[in-house]
Amino acid sequence: MRKSPLSSTAALAAALLLSTSLAAPLAPLRAAPVAERTQPAPVSPQELVSKVDIPYEKFVLPNGLTTIVHTDRKAPVVAVTIYYKVGSKNEPRGHTGFAHLYEHLFFGGSANVPNFDVPLEAAGSTPTNGSTWYDRTNYVETVPTGALDLALFMESDRMGHLLPAVSQDKLDKQRGVVQNEKRQGDNQPYGLYDYYQADGLLPVGHPYRHSTIGSMADLDAATLTDVRTWFTDHYGPNNVVLVLSGDIDAATARPKVAKWFGDIPRGPDIAPVAAGPVTLPAPVSRDITDQVPVLRLTRNWTAPGLNDAETPALKVGMHILGGLASSRLDNELVRGREVAVSVTAYDQIFQQLSFLTMSMDVKPGVERATAEMAFDKVLADYLRDGPTEDEVRRAVTSLLSGEIGGLERVGGFSGKGATLAEGQVYSNDPAHYKTDLAAMAALTPASVKAALNKWLSRPVYALNVVPGARTESGDQMGGWGDEADHAAPPADPHAKVPALPAGPARTAPDVQPVAALTFPAIEHATLSNGIPVTLARRTAVPKLVMAIDFDAGYAADALDTPGTQGLMLSMLDQGTATRDATQIAEEQERLGADINIDGSVDASTVTLSALTDNLAPSLALTADLILHPAFKDSDFARVKAQAQAALAQAFSSPRDLASRTLNAELYGRHPYAQPADGLGNAESLAALTPAEMRAAHDEWLRPDLARIAVVGDVTMAQLRPLLEQAFGGWKAPGAPAPVKPLDAPLPAAKKGRIILIDRPNSPQSVIMAGRVLPITGRTPGEEPLALANDVLGGDFLSRLNLDIREDKGWSYGVSTGVAQPAGPSMLEISAPVQADRTGDTIRAVIADMRAFPAKQPVSDEELQRVTEGSIRAMPNQFETNAAVLYAIRKNARLHRPEDYYEQLAGKYRAIGADAIGKAAAQYLQPDGLTFVVVGDRKVVEPQLQGLDLPVEVREAPSGPEEE
Template structure:
């Protein structure tokens, strides 16, 4: 499960008490009338019906019948600020305990939900609330509501010391994992030094190791009884359901749960500081970073939208002042951002500046301070403010695509209802955004950012990188049947120059997604010059003959459009997500970028520095360190797939890349006969084809080279590679082999085998190392897609003192799944239902549809791949599944890569005698 988040989602933490409600349903959702002005982006509307049960539970229902899925979003108005000093981390620990079973549903919650096809399944905790959410097939709603209600009303009877100790261990490993990441030390220091002692935000959400160790069973009972009553809860059902049906089901499952005790609520406590206070810490990072924080008013205050706009103008992307000066013009920083993080009783305005390697952090700080002071003196220009408003409104427009999960419609309603009692509160926020003036933004900045900052410098470590009728709960509701998948069909046309166009219509939101798919990718890089593909794609938006880099960013932001360009192993992708209202104008800019990149020399030099800095960051992150060397260990150094998995290349190659290399890459691979344009969203072929013909019709076809992706042999024997990362709190263990391509005949079935082994929460290796041994926050395995042979790899971050023991367990698990402990019928059935029942929840947004169709097109899968997927999965038998596992998984020929503190773990690994042990550096070179 996901753990905690530091700040609220979508400005959802609001400093008001949940208002009382009526016991009958009240429908809401009248259209919002837009005032006259420059922007034509409407404030989104999420209609809902509200009910309040007699036990105080607030129910909100939103109808959206585009897919047979219902989002369940449960918000408890309790977070880390409700803890006491000495008992910190309790809200988050309890979030984990809520997943461990209840009196009438005594099973792992995630395992059970995976079996019924739940997607967007998780729980999170922040300072102000704890939420639990899942999207379930409509036919499984009763089952899920039974489970959700049972853990609300009937948890304590099955919480014992063993469960408490297990989840305590999981949380502590999560804390280690977070702190083991570059810059992970900053969060604790920022929290402790920006709030006064005793302030409810003065401890971290995850808490301290000491307090977690001290958590007792009486603490568990007191916390649950005090905070998890229905009268402290907002439940949102959004999706394929009607208000009447929702009310009946919620009354049935939640109505007999008694209300909890009355709760005191915190009042606003901004804790504005005076003077400047500074801190310095060293971390194993390649780049120095500066954090600068002010305490400011919280969410849904008059200041919040003004400071949000100020943060966007100052450091909100490529149109921001920070980016233009620090990253783009003077190139002092590789990233520079500003954010206004709004929580319930207070907020924080934060600047985060990461120095470019070799640049003194003091210069970065001075430049950032100068930009801040200039903006405070003059305020934003009208044009800057208009861009910021458009960006925020466009972000909210995209919310209406999704019913659940982070940032979906149910999240929006739940947050507003929890903190204000008004599920429509986001409309008031957006009205304030639209009405804000430059003078108001300037005033808010001067009121709150003129004094009282805390500055934390993170410097590289000196050694370098290194009342309802009682429900009968004796029997669970019967599981429903899989829902029928009804995806929009793939419509096809061809432009006059041969460019293939594929369209999937989806009219749920006024948004259209364009993806230009070019058959290239990292595999198109020459062995002598890796990194060209990824750098070329990044350079696309840095200018055309008629548009400079900053102008491109400003045009897209003014149109409410999002642009991105990236590569994977086998392809390049240029993406545009446009609002329907501005689609023609956005397409004109998009086509110019795709067809006419200028690859300006000054931008190339800047992005080369950024890419070199990214490589340095990879070489300090334990997971990325392994992923840089694994491909060459499996494919051999001359193979097209042997490059670091990030595609960034090497320091040597990136330093040598010239503008001519990028021009040649674009000229060679970017041709209409080597590309497909995938369009998903609120348009039709009749509408979009003339626009595409106008934008891309002049693009000329031509010959394209063939990539040489040869088949290689599996490793002959087990080899263990060790990479030293001194001081690591965890070791990261990778087990790797080769697997058949993504479009192999058994690809679907192999995915099910992987689900059982390591591809789900309830997988064998995760249940072993996390849930049974609690040596890790979470382990898993994956099959990254490829046109040629794929990698099949497990990834296991484990506490350092359990490295040898964890490796032993993994070796055993590989041997078991390959035949030592055959996959059972029950395991297969769980994986089958998880894969098939969860399928409808995977196609909710235009982006999800685009991703699915991209997979079909890139890997040349059958067009009916997803329509036949359920039948293919359900036809699997245990005998076929075990035969596939036995011939695919090769325990005796695995390549193991361990990244950790070798002074503590090397001897133990060698004592295992798994095979030859080789020490290598972060570039894969031998180390004596």
């Protein structure tokens, strides 16, 4: 994937698209008794499959371009999804990483489009992105209907007229960006695992062995001639599937596609590769050391690809083993013997093979031999006994429920456009998803057991990550694997090649008028106990999403012990007066429901995603978790150990460590100084008790601090009685509701400074910087600041990202954001950069901020992009139920009017360059910034000299016992 920074508007879109023994609680918090078990509505897997349908029409141009059209008129947008049938599996020795490198080059402009992002983002496209994987390269944009011709013109120009614009300068810059993307992944805890997994499972030369991002050596050696040849050999229209989904029909689409793509000549057909699963001759065990907090044990095999008849059974079988919340591994190792803090198992499916993986993070203090014996016993018992009928049904129902939810989106990387494209590319059938879903619905315990025994009884590759010093570098990994035996003189990556003729001139079409945003109608009700209810009805899919927000959040820990709120919330689904954790998980799976309990700085939230047919029992289960948590000593000890392991993980993650440090430094003793992950600190987490959990529950989870918001396929007449039944008898206690001191004093303003946290052997430095602003998220009239942030670092075309990523190639992405909490806001800058450019990056950030607006006022192009471009993008931001729910909740939290987003277009149009510049001058200057750098001290510290900022050096905490 080639993008990472998000604008405040784009980040909004991303956030919108988003879419763990005491007596029972005191009597005032109790509702009417609930049944011992709620029974799901009689919705069978076959009935769920019948609800999944994406009608389409298909046509093929004479040059071989296949086009699929799906009509969905719910919003005035069209998703453009293009799949090229080339991925890393097609790369030969010495050219690893080429498909992904070309994905980046595709955005650098073509013969008639100087920059691919600028026109599309100005037209309101969101998202505009691309990604590469073993089997394909894809590009996605969802545009207003009036911008469809522009999107097709641009996609056709880079398909047919790209090479004249691919210069040595562009190649060098994108080579640097890709190499920093590789370093960013390698720098994470367990970041080298994927390299070792492929090396151990597959022989040298197998198309799935080398990584998609490739090796540093191959990227360094890539020449302009190489990349030209790669393009002409793979990117012809006959190797492409185009999907148009949304506000479009085939009759309209056909002439448009013929107009823009019809004159592109066919290219060579891509030769098939042999890339099936491999059986190891004998079991293999390998340990690697890494800067990680806990031992991770894994078991790995290859298996057949997505078109194999056994793949649905393997997918469901692995989901039962370690994907469900009630999985075999969870039940036996996390909640049963308590030898693991987390587990998972999955089938990572590709076109021609898949990777079967089961994994456990060993609980600190547990002997490795004990953990390994328990781990392997779960698999042996599972293969011997097979799954139960109930397990198969629960797994299939939960997977199908997720598929139905995915139908809300017409585009993006996982919407209906991608579903149809992948069916055509991988299976020559756009409706192949129906075959897969029907096969899953028809599975039996016997068929799942047979597939698992066939593939998991083969010799295993046990790959284990052991805490310790990292001894190898990702720079030397990801390539073919036999470079030492096939040494060749390195190519000159700057060898001179002749320029290519520009080709025929083509003119971009104008963007037609874009329909205004229509936010869904809002209905209101109040339960008998005073809880306000907000509903936005939407009927695109037979599901709904509900959030119950409590005015608490991690800031509430300012009145308690740090980590209290997060740990208390994690315990709500671990047992009630009538259910244990396994029963809670199983019931959700039978219902096709998902109950997520989490917090933010301002709110503690219980979110329910449910099938409309199963709403009543899903609500009853949700109410039981909120009203009747048991807080048993045994559950508490287990969940606390998991939280301590999560804290250790946070200390080992360079970004998490930087974020925790910056937050604490900026907010001091204010409630917002509480860590944003809700884990508190090592000392406070160790001291927490079950009694404190119950006290926090009684204090903060009460009806007079609650709000309910619902979006989806339900009417208020249906919803209100069910909510009343579930929550209406819940009474507030007599004591006044607590109030968080959000007006507490902040630390006195400080001069700029740098805190360097030494993390040896880091190929990248993570730079985070920030300052608390003299406003809150509820301060009215701050829209100019949001737009100024977009100009500076809030979107892909922002100044910081264009400078440090696109021009200098030092980072995979630089971004800024202005938080909008109920209390004091914060400006935050994030810049993961190659280690040897840490000081230069800080210098560049300061210079770019200081120049805005004094030396570089807002340009006309920037003004159009962040105002009119954002306005045009609005209809696409509210495509999903989760998106609308997020907006409703945010409006309530920030005390905005319900029609805020409908008013926003008018507000943006009234904001000129001067207002944006004024906001930048007031809020976005570098003076007083605190920089936190997590990186290798011996590499970084010398670079910080001459920045005229005091430097404080700290050691990185090694685990939860330190901070």
